[in-house]
Amino acid sequence: MLKPDPGRLLAVAREEALLGKSEGGVPIGAALFTVDGELLGRGHNRRVQDDDPSMHAETAAFRNAGRRPHYRDTVMVTTLSPCWYCSGLVRQFSISHVVIGEARTFSGGHDWLAGLGVGITILDDPACVTLMTEFIEERPDLWFEDIGVETS
């Protein structure tokens, strides 16, 4: 059972995604909260901005949350279904719950995480779907680079 309102958490991740879009980057945002709803860190994909392929939205939020002895009491919220890299992060650090804006335009490892006992909430948020649909149409090259899909 998730205590904080998932829509309120998603609003923070969506703000981050829009920030990323305004900077010309991959428009995916994320944030790490405690299970009580306290914000620990927020971030967005920084591939373009920092020339850094390792900074997906979830890893950026995780980095910005800083060092903690453990993450069992945390919730990751992301505008898009977490890729395998970010799903691996959730598994390794035993993040207890993942709130997902949408899983229509891309589906990563959220079913795998659910099978491992991680709480999964998919909000199917129309604004998140539109954001990614437009981005993939406009910049397929950047999108496929971001998820390591060979196109040529």
Add this chain to the structure above:
Amino acid sequence: MLKPDPGRLLAVAREEALLGKSEGGVPIGAALFTVDGELLGRGHNRRVQDDDPSMHAETAAFRNAGRRPHYRDTVMVTTLSPCWYCSGLVRQFSISHVVIGEARTFSGGHDWLAGLGVGITILDDPACVTLMTEFIEERPDLWFEDIGVETS
């Protein structure tokens, strides 16, 4: 089939691990090569040095390799079996092979990767085993923090 000599690749990751140790950090190193043996990026765990929980050895090497259209033609070498976070990185970006110094002191997702078709070479290197054994004995707090294991 791995073309470059895995021992030569591991030597680079081991140098990185020793660098990390000399800086007071978690002594795990990694490097990303092409399948032909060209070095793309090298790095080590930077949790302590940068106060950054997202920089495991493999993610540091991946970051330092920079942006690429895809990673199908690459090999990750790491001194220690990759945790789930770093195994997820390998899966998402379709890194074709992982060379592992040792999997005695910690075993992450390398069997999972092998089942998905990723080439896995475990060298069982005594120097890597000693490095981690001593570190875990000296700094169990830091080690368990690095892999997100709750100890209290």
